[in-house]
Amino acid sequence: MSNSILELEVLCKNFGGVVAVSNLSLRIEKGFITSLIGPNGAGKTTIFNLVTGFLEPTSGHIRFSGRIVKHMKPHTIASIGIGRTFQNVQIFPKMSVLENIMVGRHLRSRAGILSSSVLPPFLRKEEKLIRAEAEKQLHFLDLSEFARVPAGSLPLGNQRMLEIARALALEPKLLLLDEPASGLNARETIAMGELIEKIKQMNITVLLVEHDMELVMDISDYVAVINFGKLIAEGPPVEIQENKDVIAAYLGE
């Protein structure tokens, strides 16, 4: 067995009579960027929801770092090292940018409810530490100037960056990005691509769902193509671009 971080084993998910994911087996290699592509409704977001515990699979297994992930709540899955962003940005609009990231780091703090609420603020080293780490993260993403601004007032591109920053604050081993470039302009898309490559260099495995093919082919190490909940092809970007099944799925037969 190779160096895979996430394995989907004959995974199925039905919604009533609709089969969203059917008998899908897939391995995500550690330390690389893998993209999940496919036409709308192919089941990509469903797979993300299954992996992060927002949905329970109908059958099959999900294995993360060799361990089967089953009946785990989303917050537990977050704690074992899977971070995620959403297709439509999910931030805390009324909190400041810095607070958004601090909340993301909360799992990495050891202070419990009691110590964090009973102790007066100036005695709390933990909170200072979290704040310092969050500030570092902001700096990494070039968002430092917005630290005190309410997150909801940022432009969409920066909101997405912030969502990624919050996910990174968890110090995940695997990061799932759901269409990080949708709605971004060309310049922002390029910046997003650079950010994703930087994340890879931080030794975090990235699983990407994206419709922007240029971005996908540019940064991915592997591409998996899904249609009607089934895997129809996987391999390096160059192979995928020439795969007949893939072309058929995208252009229609």
Place this chain on the structure above:
Amino acid sequence: MNYTDSTLIDVLQFLFMGIQRGSIYAMVAMGFNMIYNSTGIINFAQGEFVVLGGLMMVTLTMAFNLSIVFAFILTVLFVIITGILMERLTINPVKQPTVIRLIIITIAVSIIIKGAAMCFWGKGSHYMRHFSSTEPLDFYGATILPQTLWIFAILFFLVVAYVIFFNYTMTGKCMRACAINRDAARLAGINDRKMVMLSFALSAGIGAIAGIIITPIIQMDYARGAMLGLKGFGAAVLGGLGNSMGAVVAGVLLGVLEAFGAGYISSHYMDAIALVILLFVLFIRPSGIFGSSEAMRLKEF
């Protein structure tokens, strides 16, 4: 004493009485908001927390003769545990927690607590000794009870503690995050169920404090919860549901309006005044005077 003097004294007197009542509504409203923010429901047992706080305090101070401070702490703990039990036993196990189901559950719990309180403490109203002296203080001709000053001070302390907790502690931030966006909070590794439990604990605690400090003045009985809850609900709506600082201002405002209404119109209409205000707010500006209509749309009802 000439005419203008006595008018001024009346105004002052009504103002004190109003702020005192309003402080209690404000605390009840803060309790409503905490649970509303974490679950999207109105906890109709909020008034019962106040009653439990008051009655438990009566028992501990009058029957067991404990010191005020010690009894205060024990009572708050007792009601917090009641709040936690309520959440664990009746809210948490619900399979499909729709808003309407949860609200009906809270009504059921309020009836149960009321019944239990009646069995335990009887139907009579209970007197409790004041925190400090009962000698009224003179303030520009109007009188004010030391207990009333205690109430002002404790409301002030609660507001400060509230602001510090929600803005400067990680747990507070996590609770806020959960209220703003549940899914994103879970993704950030926050256990949302735990936050719901915590919100019940905190709002039970605030309810208990409100009950403890008002009991020396109004004398507590088992059936007071409904009216206190209703007035507090009025304050919460007036301040904009979910907006606790708005609720504090609105609660005090409601109390003052009530006191002036009672003073200048008739004390028979005192309860009616609060409810008429609640109706008008719902007719004219359902998002409350401090709430944004956008936030209202995002909530579930």
